[in-house]
Amino acid sequence: MDEAGNPGRETHQKEPLAAFSGGGNLGDQVFRVLTAFFAALAVLVLAAMALQMFRAALPSLKQFGWKFLSSTDWDPVLDSYGALPYIFGTVASSILALLVALPVALGTAIYLAELAPLWVRRPLGILVELLAAIPSVIYGLWGIFVMSPWLRDSVQPLLQKIFGWTPFFKGVPRGFGMMAGCLVLAIMILPTIASVSRDVLLAVPNSIREGALALGATRWEMVRKAVLPCAKNGILGAVILGLGRALGETMAVTMVIGNRPDISWSLFSPGHSLASVIANEYAEASGDLYLSALTELGLILFGVTLLLNILARVLIWRVARGPAGARN
Amino acid sequence: MSTAASNFSIQTRDVNLWYGDFQALKNVSVNINQGEVTALIGPSGCGKTTLLRCFNRINERYGNVKTTGEIRILGKNAYDPDVSLIELRKAVGMVFQRPNPLPISVYENVVFGLRVHSARSSLKKSLLDEAVEKSLQEVSLWDDLKDRLHVRATTLQLEQQQKLCIARLLPLKPEVILMDEPCSALDVEATLAVEDLMLALAGTYTILIVTHNMAQARRVSRECAFMLLGEVVEVNRTQDLFLTPRDSRTADYIEGRYG
Numbered sequence: 368m369d370e371a372g373n374p375g376r377e378t379h380q381k382e383p384l385a386a387f388s389g390g391g392n393l394g395d396q397v398f399r400v401l402t403a404f405f406a407a408l409a410v411l412v413l414a415a416m417a418l419q420m421f422r423a424a425l426p427s428l429k430q431f432g433w434k435f436l437s438s439t440d441w442d443p444v445l446d447s448y449g450a451l452p453y454i455f456g457t458v459a460s461s462i463l464a465l466l467v468a469l470p471v472a473l474g475t476a477i478y479l480a481e482l483a484p485l486w487v488r489r490p491l492g493i494l495v496e497l498l499a500a501i502p503s504v505i506y507g508l509w510g511i512f513v514m515s516p517w518l519r520d521s522v523q524p525l526l527q528k529i530f531g532w533t534p535f536f537k538g539v540p541r542g543f544g545m546m547a548g549c550l551v552l553a554i555m556i557l558p559t560i561a562s563v564s565r566d567v568l569l570a571v572p573n574s575i576r577e578g579a580l581a582l583g584a585t586r587w588e589m590v591r592k593a594v595l596p597c598a599k600n601g602i603l604g605a606v607i608l609g610l611g612r613a614l615g616e617t618m619a620v621t622m623v624i625g626n627r628p629d630i631s632w633s634l635f636s637p638g639h640s641l642a643s644v645i646a647n648e649y650a651e652a653s654g655d656l657y658l659s660a661l662t663e664l665g666l667i668l669f670g671v672t673l674l675l676n677i678l679a680r681v682l683i684w685r686v687a688r689g690p691a692g693a694r695n
Numbered sequence: 696m697s698t699a700a701s702n703f704s705i706q707t708r709d710v711n712l713w714y715g716d717f718q719a720l721k722n723v724s725v726n727i728n729q730g731e732v733t734a735l736i737g738p739s740g741c742g743k744t745t746l747l748r749c750f751n752r753i754n755e756r757y758g759n760v761k762t763t764g765e766i767r768i769l770g771k772n773a774y775d776p777d778v779s780l781i782e783l784r785k786a787v788g789m790v791f792q793r794p795n796p797l798p799i800s801v802y803e804n805v806v807f808g809l810r811v812h813s814a815r816s817s818l819k820k821s822l823l824d825e826a827v828e829k830s831l832q833e834v835s836l837w838d839d840l841k842d843r844l845h846v847r848a849t850t851l852q853l854e855q856q857q858k859l860c861i862a863r864l865l866p867l868k869p870e871v872i873l874m875d876e877p878c879s880a881l882d883v884e885a886t887l888a889v890e891d892l893m894l895a896l897a898g899t900y901t902i903l904i905v906t907h908n909m910a911q912a913r914r915v916s917r918e919c920a921f922m923l924l925g926e927v928v929e930v931n932r933t934q935d936l937f938l939t940p941r942d943s944r945t946a947d948y949i950e951g952r953y954g
Contacts, residue, residue: 484758485758572793572795574791574792574793574795575795575797576756577753577756577789577791577795578789578791578795578796578797578860579797579807580753580756580784581751581753581784581788581789581791582784582788582807582808582811582863582864582867583780583781583782583783583784583785583808583811583812583867584781584807584811585781585811588811592797592799592807592810592811593797596797596798596799597797597798
């Protein structure tokens with residue numbers, strides 16, 4: 368400060384300052400730099416991955432341009448590639464999975480957060496979360512050996528008998544195909560949606576619940592008219608997280624979806640997905656352009672899931688922060 | 696005594712309450728005058744909020760609560776097995792510490808109770824409109840909000856939110872309004888405004904307020920009950936309780952020796 372102008376004070380001030388700095392501080396600083404480095408590592412890996420994939424996809428990007436997204440070709444012999452059947456397969460199976468999983472997951476979340484007796488909540492909640500911890504290849508195996516035969520022999524013939532006149536249940540019931548893919552996905556994203564939704568519901572302030580109850584609402588009215596409106600955005604976030612997981616899921620889907628790049632209305636017909644085709648064909652991709660096209664599929668998947676996850680996090684975070692009015 | 700009894704909105708007799716093994720209320724017997732503001736005061740943990748929450752039975756949200764004794768509201772024991780919680784809470788409204796309007800429009804907040812308690816077909820738009828105007832006028836929010844009935848209630852100022860939380864009770868024509876430290880989240884001016892509102896509503900409704908703030912109890916209440924360790928130590932006209940407390944524990948508390 369004004370050391371030069373006031374030498375008399377200088378010694379007075381410096382002594383205590385010297386006593387506070389020095390020893391101990393070094394450890395703190397090393398610790399801070401080290402942890403900051405680790406934290407930065409995650410960001411770096413993400414950025415490096417995006418960059419690397421972009422560079423590897425460049426030949427394909429140059430060759431096909433936007434047509435890559437709309438073309439249905441996938442011909443390694445002629446070196447002509449298009450992503451549409453895979454995008455379709457990924458999007459269709461994920462959205463169908465979401466439609467199947469959402470009501471069940473939401474019901475589970477409401478039960479766990481609002482209705483279940485206290486002694487049930489924890490064990491059941493943990494069990495639901497455990498579903499998310501099962502390796503996806505196990506789901507795939509179960510899909511192959513248990514679910515597909517069941518679909519082929521019981522469910523699909525029945526559906527065809529009743530709804531065969533619609534375009535959705537045409538063709539030979541094979542078990543494997545779009546329907547199997549979306550059901551396995553539904554089971555896999557269920558715990559994600561259920562447990563995140565439950566956490567979102569629990570973040571709704573208790574006073575909102577009591578306010579509704581004190582007005583004479585039943586528990587159901589309380590949930591429907593007070594709690595759910597508060598949690599709406601966060602639940603949307605949970606749904607998007609689930610969707611993100613469904614879009615990127617590889618193993619289980621590859622094992623049951625049929626792996627044929629068809630675009631069909633029928634749930635019985637086999638399909639393919641972005642993740643499955645990469646997993647299936649990466650090892651045998653011979654040509655440079657072939658590999659590049661596969662990488663571009665990966666880039667599409669990467670971009671979409673990243674954006675969806677960011678959106679989901681923002682929505683969830685905003686509910687956890689509390690209702691907008693509570694901080695005025 | 697029998698003639699006086701009809702002037703009580705709430706009469707409790709030997710109310711005991713346990714949270715698990717912990718006894719939070721001990722032999723509470725109080726009478727709450729109709730159409731007046733009554734304050735419950737006492738140090739933290741003395742059971743005043745618990746007692747308040749007995750009157751609309753919202754305590755029972757938590758499974759491990761056991762209540763014995765009798766709480767007569769409008770002459771009917773609220774703890775009789777045939778009592779409908781929904782009807783009880785229609786007659787006994789509640790205002791909370793933090794304003795807790797629902798994240799829907801002002802209008803829908805006010806008619807929430809009507810929608811819960813009436814068949815959909817009986818709720819004509821004109822009836823709802825009228826209820827909204829009347830209720831908001833009663834809490835003197837109508838002039839401020841009449842052009843903003845469809846904004847989200849959570850975007851209002853805290854004072855307006857708290858008044859709205861009072862307004863949304865009124866379409867149900869409650870007998871009693873319970874207030875659990877209704878001003879603790881508000882600033883000085885908002886507190887005064889809500890206190891004025893309490894005094895204005897007092898003739899029409901019985902108001903029971905829990906407060907930490909002894910000065911507030913003096914400003915708004917006609918009667919005051921002092922609680923300590925789950926017991927009601929003393930109930931009296933507010934001015935008498937503060938000027939000439941009969942119990943030495945009350946005297947110690949209002950002189951600030953503890954709490």
